[in-house]
Amino acid sequence: MKKAILFGLLLAAFxxxxxxxxxxxxxxxxxxxxxxxxxxxAHIDADIPMxxxxxxxxxxYFKQKDKVKIESKGITILPKQxxxxxxxxxxxxxxxxxxxxxxxxxxDVDTRLINIIPNSSSGEIVLAKIWVDQKNxxxxxxxxxxxxxxxxxxxxxxxxxxxxxxxxxxKFEIDVxxxxxxxxxxxxxxxxxxxxxxxxSKPRTKxxxxxxLSDYDVNSGLSDSIFKEKKKNQQ
Amino acid sequence: xxxxxxxxxxxxxxxxxxxYLGLGALTLLIGIIIxxxxxxxxxxxxxxxxxxxQTLSFNGKLVNGNLIAFIILQMLVVHIPLLIALVTGxxxxxxxxxxxxxMLASKPISRTQIVxxxxxxxxxxxxxxxxxxxxxxxxxxxxxxGTGDLMVLNSDGLVILPEADILWRFGLAFxxxxxxxxxxxxxxxxxSAFAENSIGPIVATMAIIIIxxxxxxxxxxxxxxxxPYLFTTHMASWRSFFENPVPFGEIMNSIVILLTHIxxxxxxxxxxxxxxxxxx
Numbered sequence: 001m002k003k004a005i006l007f008g009l010l011l012a013a014f015x016x017x018x019x020x021x022x023x024x025x026x027x028x029x030x031x032x033x034x035x036x037x038x039x040x041x042a043h044i045d046a047d048i049p050m051x052x053x054x055x056x057x058x059x060x061y062f063k064q065k066d067k068v069k070i071e072s073k074g075i076t077i078l079p080k081q082x083x084x085x086x087x088x089x090x091x092x093x094x095x096x097x098x099x100x101x102x103x104x105x106x107x108d109v110d111t112r113l114i115n116i117i118p119n120s121s122s123g124e125i126v127l128a129k130i131w132v133d134q135k136n137x138x139x140x141x142x143x144x145x146x147x148x149x150x151x152x153x154x155x156x157x158x159x160x161x162x163x164x165x166x167x168x169x170x171k172f173e174i175d176v177x178x179x180x181x182x183x184x185x186x187x188x189x190x191x192x193x194x195x196x197x198x199x200x201s202k203p204r205t206k207x208x209x210x211x212x213l214s215d216y217d218v219n220s221g222l223s224d225s226i227f228k229e230k231k232k233n234q235q
Numbered sequence: 236x237x238x239x240x241x242x243x244x245x246x247x248x249x250x251x252x253x254x255y256l257g258l259g260a261l262t263l264l265i266g267i268i269i270x271x272x273x274x275x276x277x278x279x280x281x282x283x284x285x286x287x288x289q290t291l292s293f294n295g296k297l298v299n300g301n302l303i304a305f306i307i308l309q310m311l312v313v314h315i316p317l318l319i320a321l322v323t324g325x326x327x328x329x330x331x332x333x334x335x336x337x338m339l340a341s342k343p344i345s346r347t348q349i350v351x352x353x354x355x356x357x358x359x360x361x362x363x364x365x366x367x368x369x370x371x372x373x374x375x376x377x378x379x380x381g382t383g384d385l386m387v388l389n390s391d392g393l394v395i396l397p398e399a400d401i402l403w404r405f406g407l408a409f410x411x412x413x414x415x416x417x418x419x420x421x422x423x424x425x426x427s428a429f430a431e432n433s434i435g436p437i438v439a440t441m442a443i444i445i446i447x448x449x450x451x452x453x454x455x456x457x458x459x460x461x462x463p464y465l466f467t468t469h470m471a472s473w474r475s476f477f478e479n480p481v482p483f484g485e486i487m488n489s490i491v492i493l494l495t496h497i498x499x500x501x502x503x504x505x506x507x508x509x510x511x512x513x514x515x
Contacts (some may be wrong), residue, residue, distance in 0.1 A: 049391030051287070052479050054400075057295065074384035075295040075395050080288070122404050173291050 021098035021114045027137035029091050035040040037063040037222040038166065041215045046077045048207030049176050053077055060213075065091070067220075067227040079172045079209055080149055088141055089125055090116070101129070106140045107157075110131050124148065138165050150175035161216050172209040237348045244356035248322060257318035257364050261414075263306055263312075265371045266297065267434045269379055272303050273367060276380075283388050301401050303376035305477065311368060312412055312470070316419040316444055319364060323357040324423035324436035330482030336513050350428070350508045351484045365413040373405060378446065387477045394479050404481075408473040414493045415470040418500075421442065422466075425500040428507045466496045 039062075045055045058072035066084040070076065089095060101113030115129035124146050131141040138158060145151045152174050161167030248254050272279070276298040284293055321490035327350075330336040339349060360509050385396045397406070419440065426436035447467035450458050462468050 053395040054397050070294045072295045078292050080292050
């Protein structure tokens with residue numbers, strides 16, 4: 001009888017422990033769900049090997065569930081993934097299994113790692129790790145590995161919009177080892193073979209893009225038509 | 236007297252139909268490039284950004300007037316030397332072939348001044364061609380495509396320059412491009428002093444440019460010691476104005492080498508022409 005009670009308690013404890021990461025994710029999703037739409041000014045600072053670009057400004061429009069529009073006067077470079085993909089993926093619990101990992105202190109905030117393992121092997125996301133501030137129900141760091149884009153690590157900082165779970169700064173660390181210059185268009189006849197050998201040494205494989213977000217306008221009721229113009233504006 | 240003779244030399248250039256061939260060809264080529272870029276510019280740019288776009292997304296107007304002007308400049312600076320040599324290669328040898336050089340030498344003007352006036356007239360023609368290239372490529376492409384940040388591809392990667400930081404680069408790039416073309420003009424005038432017909436100096440100029448360019452582009456260390464002294468190596472130094480930061484030291488080095496070529500070639504021409512037998 002005692003053994004049966006002990007076994008029952010252990011089973012209940014493991015069962016509760018197994019559901020806990022999903023509850024944490026539920027809280028994050030619930031917080032983000034309060035944001036129907038927003039616009040925000042972005043200051044983008046990219047430090048990527050093989051790309052030299054000055055800091056630029058853009059305006060980002062977002063509307064649930066995954067409509068995003070980036071408006072900029074000049075050319076801006078952003079990570080291909082990182083704005084909505086993870087949240088969209090997390091919002092559908094049937095697509096993944098969440099498992100708690102280690103605890104970690106990120107910028108003096110206690111976080112807990114949750115490993116997100118997709119249930120299907122055919123999806124874009126191969127593995128995701130999120131470090132969650134359970135107290136505020138926000139993601140402090142994420143590391144998403146996809147089939148086509150490699151691994152993207154993102155650090156989140158929060159400010160005035162913490163109550164909505166919207167960050168004030170995003171720092172992306174992207175994998176750049178796949179970049180290859182098309183030699184036919186990049187021919188540089190000024191460079192001698194010695195110069196070329198010098199430039200080939202120690203290539204960096206990681207790039208950083210820091211996006212500072214300010215002047216949020218949350219739930220102002222953005223029209224869908226703004227997002228329909230996306231393709232025209234991005235050309 | 237030098238001014239008057241330069242004016243006369245320029246009138247001679249203007250009166251030759253071949254002088255308009257360069258301007259006409261430039262206009263046609265720029266028109267074709269702008270039409271092609273308007274029709275399919277996006278796919279050309281995506282070919283360049285393809286390897287980055289797996290991980291990154293480029294937002295904003297990538298195909299704009301600044302990019303088109305840069306592409307035009309890059310495509311045509313390679314071919315314009317032929318158009319320049321077509322006119323300047325004829326300046327002395329053409330007179331020798333027609334026999335007018337004797338009449339010219341009988342005027343109360345020194346042979347040195349005759350040569351210098353031909354060089355100045357050739358330089359003015361080169362300047363006209365460069366300005367025409369600049370006006371057409373910058374103005375027309377800005378009218379057709381609008382303005383925007385400039386994305387430049389070189390062997391080190393992509394450089395994206397803000398719109399407000401571009402015009403001065405184009406201005407200085409055209410100045411260095413003019414200097415490069417002036418070196419070609421000087422070379423063809425110099426070769427012209429050695430020839431008795433027009434075709435020889437024109438073909439010889441292009442042959443020298445082709446040979447030097449091939450030596451410069453061969454990726455073998457045996458040529459590394461001579462590459463820095465070939466004028467063709469420095470003909471593309473206008474591109475350096477579109478790097479960030481601008482390598483002013485390298486550009487100054489290129490300018491010095493191009494100017495040295497010009498001075499040397501003018502010197503050789505003066506030496507040859509002052510001793511040229513024009514009686515036979």
